Structures are given as structure tokens and as C-alpha cells.
Amino acid sequence: MLFPELDTPCIVIDDEIVERNLAQYQDYCDRHDLRLRPHIKTHKLPEMALRQLALGAVGITCQKIGEAEVFAEAGCRDILLTFNIVGTQKLTRLRRLAERVVLRVVADNEVVARALSGAFSDRSLEVLVECDTGAGRCGVQAPDAAAELAMLLDSLPGTRFGGLMTYPPQFAEAAVDDWLRLARDACRASGLNVETVSSGGTPSMWRAHRASVVTEHRSGTYIYNDRSLMHRATCVERDCALAVLTTVVSRPTGDRVVVDAGSKALTADLFGLEGYGYVREYPDACIYSLSEEHGCIDMRGCTARPEIGERLRVIPNHVCPVTNLFDEVHIHRRGAVTNTLAVAARGKVA
């Protein structure tokens, strides 16, 4: 039986794969002269961030102040917050955070820029301009608008323009490079120094060097990988470090198997795929339906059938929201649990 000492569902993480994933991508960034700034949203574990920093990461990326607070407490000294900070509660916490770490934030509009300026008027906060280079989320819409906001940040008290930041569309490095180069040059033409050009994403992580204007890459999922990255050929199965360990609790029909991992363990994230995860022991099985505590698996593609009580390892479609569902994760080496870590930044929504 897999991991007999653990109750299910739970998260098991293969430490040898983590080690290899971290080293390989740090090496890639080093070879391409890219600064690596891992996104901690994937693991939410200070222990993993410290390993990434020890390997050569220049700092970490967080989305939420609550996450940054946890990692600052654990000793991370250089944090980029890639989210517009809005509201008095958050600005108060941001000021406190800025006293403890080298902190940079982003802005994509004048309201946010002026609020940051107001909150930091007696000091100096470095702000990157977020650019929408095609992903269609946050960000200024054109290179000229980036330069305009950069000028504003440069002129306001309390803020200092630090460069450009984007969450880019994946596998579109040439277009992203063009966009950011135009924005950088427009900033330079206005007399501004563009110290950092920060891009990110794991799906096209092995092509990050093709956007040559980029100085820094933010990647999160590369530490564990997941089924969506297998499907995009960013990784293969043996690169997937994290699995949800689950137990077969029912076999109502010859072809239907029910496990104790539902959407409360795997999330409802389809991520464009068919089925809710990859069953390592039965690669042709399809997790076709989830309720909160049940996962229904269609075994018709498989020759064998699992017994009730058998344990399966499921590689989630998207690993980041899965770690947000568990209070702890189990680290193992070749199937022997070596450590159990509290997911310190789980549930830090604000």
C-alpha cells in the first residue's frame, strides 16, 4: 500500500523531483542571464522559498500581502508584490511590510499610483508598471500608456518607477518582447531608467529567454509541475513532484470507481483538459466527475481495476489551488515520508 502511515486524501511531494526541478530551472535562468524570482503561490511554504533563494533566486513573488507577511517572517528579504494594492487596510499593512523587506509593488492605473504615493509620502516605494501584453487581465493597454504611468510614478512623492512587469500570454514571446521593448524605449525616451523588466509563467518557461528585453522571470509551478504542464509538453510525468494521495472507497459498477478526493482536494479546475487529474497507477483512467468529497473515475480505458482500499496518486490539473486546500503537505523520498510541513501561506486571501 502506498504511504500506509498517512490518512487520505493528502498531499505527497517527492523531494528528489523538487530538488531536480528547482536546480534545472535555476540553471536555465543562469545560462540565459535571467534573474529568477519564484512565485510562492504554488508551494506556499517558506521552507521551499528558502531553498529557491539558496539556489540563486533573486527574491520571491507574492500576490497578496498576507502571503508576503508569512514569507517576510520566515526570512525572505526581497519581495515583489504583483497585484494592485487598493484600500486603507492593505496600504497600512504594506507600509509595515516595507519596513521589514526590500519591497516592490505594481500599478496599472493612476488611482492606485496616487494611493501608493499618499501612503508612502514620507518614504520611497519602488513601483513597476503592469503591462497587459496580451493576456487580457490587468495592465496598461499600450506601451505609451506604460511610459505615461511611469512618468507619473516618477513625479509623485513617495513612489519611484522601478520598471515594467507583465503576466504574458504563454508561448507568445516574440509579441511580448516587441510590446515590452516599445514600452521600455518609450520610458527611456522620457528620461526614465528601466531597471527591471519582469515577466513570468511556467507553461513557456523554457522559452523565457526568447523575450530578450526581459530581465527577470517569475515562475511558480515549475517546482512541482502538474497535469496541465504535461499536456503542454512543458514537463513529463516523472517531473511531477506533487500528487494527491487518495483511497478507493467504492466500486458501484464494473467501470466506475469512487475515490475520497473530490473538488475539496483536487479543485474543480479543468484548465481546458478532460477530466480532473491524472491517475499515476491507471494512466488511462478518467476522473470524469467530482463532487466535494467524491471523485468518480471511469475505468473503461484500463484493463485492471483497483480494489476498495487501494490507494492512488493523482497529479492535479493545476497544482497551485490544490496546495491552498490542505493545511499540511508530506515530503517523501522514494515513498518514505521524511517531513510534514504546515502550508504556512494557505488561505492568505487578502
Place this chain on the structure above:
Amino acid sequence: MLFPELDTPCIVIDDEIVERNLAQYQDYCDRHDLRLRPHIKTHKLPEMALRQLALGAVGITCQKIGEAEVFAEAGCRDILLTFNIVGTQKLTRLRRLAERVVLRVVADNEVVARALSGAFSDRSLEVLVECDTGAGRCGVQAPDAAAELAMLLDSLPGTRFGGLMTYPPQFAEAAVDDWLRLARDACRASGLNVETVSSGGTPSMWRAHRASVVTEHRSGTYIYNDRSLMHRATCVERDCALAVLTTVVSRPTGDRVVVDAGSKALTADLFGLEGYGYVREYPDACIYSLSEEHGCIDMRGCTARPEIGERLRVIPNHVCPVTNLFDEVHIHRRGAVTNTLAVAARGKVA
């Protein structure tokens, strides 16, 4: 501004609506001579379970031992665990739990029945036979099979047959009634007493009495309601007690608004609907895309546009997994926060 004292995203719960929802459905069950056994997965709050019991609920329903442990600790004395219990860790915990409360569990197969018997050989555990009446999840597949498993439970040491349990297909009361009646009669024909016939679900909660063989109804979502129930006409907007409070952080284009509630606050659950939630302040807005921390809203259907910093209340598609994402919830009366409760049974996956 809505709830200026709170940081976003967070959960706000209108206590007057909760009060009305609880009273109305208890009243319905009383009128139809149905025992109400609320499912705690929706709120995960002992405080709410105690209110449900005070109004007349006969006990509570849990899916996981970890949930049951929390509610037992809080004083709930009658718990039905509607999930096949598999594995030595869980059986050990189940024995401890059975010492503290009136506990009943379910089984849908012989392996589970025999394991329960083994774990409880020196005492007596009441077990209901789970029936698949068409929902296609767990459960024996035919009324005769239900009677067969009931006989086994009756004959094994340690277990006692307590009745039938199903999570039924919704809006199919006649078929469910037929199925359960055949199973009940088959059990009776074998000389067994069928004390309880337990069914559940909120979508067709107002039709529960139509399956007249059913003695007990398990409903969870009725306490808060949600967008999926609005769409099924089980409730209307003013019956929805829970909203995710979120802040507009960006307006990248004239029609796109980005809020600070993503899948880490709303879940990726589409539940067959278009969009990831209902924006109370802009009913014609569509939350068309979520990443973990961003919600992208298409405002083209609306005449007005929210400002950056404006707060919105989003009714989630499916409210149960949303409460599992937050450490606490804020209770309010007419917009004034009266209490903040820790979500005591959040993350109890095992």
C-alpha cells in the same frame, strides 16, 4: 462603501436571511413530517449547526470524520456520516467518535461493511445502506442489492442495519421514491426493520415530500443559497445570505473590470452556469474569467461602471466550496458586522 471595516476579499453573511432560510425550511419539513438533518458542509460552523438543532433539526450530516470531530466537540450529539469509511486511521477515529455521540455511518459494499464490523466487533454501530438511485456516484445499484447488504450488516458482529440512504438525482422524486420503496420492501421481506430512509439535496428541497417513503431529508445549501439555486428557481436573490465581498482593483479597458476575488475566493466551479458568480451591484455583469487572485468582469451588459476601489458583493455559483477557502466569515445585520466566526471545520479533508 460596503463594509468599510473589512479587508477584501472576504465572506459576508446576512444573518436575517440565514434566520429566515433556516426557519422556513424547518417549517416545511415539520409540515411534511420529514426529519431535517442539515448537512454542515455548507457553513462548516458549529454556531450555525446549534441554531439548526435548536429550531428542530434531528441531528447533523457530515461527510468526513474530521468535520464530525469538530461538531461533536461543539456539542452536536447526533451525527450521520454519509461516506464510506475506509482505512485503519479512519476506523480508529470512528471508534473514538462513536464513544462521544450517537453516530451512524453508511456502506455501499461488502468490503466496507466487513471492515466496520471488524472495528466495532465489541460494540454496535448503526449502518445505513447507501443506494444509487440515479445520481451515479456511490451506492448499491439495485433495490435487491440494498436488501442483500442490509442482511449482511444485520448478520455481522459489530454492525446493525439502520436503514437506507441516498444522494438522489434532483427533481426526480417519483423515480427515487419507487427505487427506495422497492429497497425498503425487499428489506422488510427479509425481516429487517427499516427505521430510516434518508435522502437529501437543496435544489429540489421544496419537493422533498413527494418521495413519501423518505423519512429524513439532508440539506446543506438552504442556509445560504447561491447562484446555482437562483438559476434552478429554488430561491431568489433576496434569499441568498452569503456573498464574497471584493474590491475593484483595475479597469484596464472600458468594458473590463478586475476584482481581487479569483478562484481562491470563488472557486473554479461553473456548476453548468455561464460566469463565476452573480454581482449584486451589477446584475448584468459577467465574471468571465478567473485566475487565482483575479476576477475579470465583462461590463458590456451594464450601463454604469464601477470605480477602482469600489466594493462589490458576489453571490458564488456554489457556496459550499467557497466557505472552505476562508478561515473566517463575517456576520452582519443590514450591513453592520455583528460577529466574525472562525470556519472551524474548514479544510477537514479526512
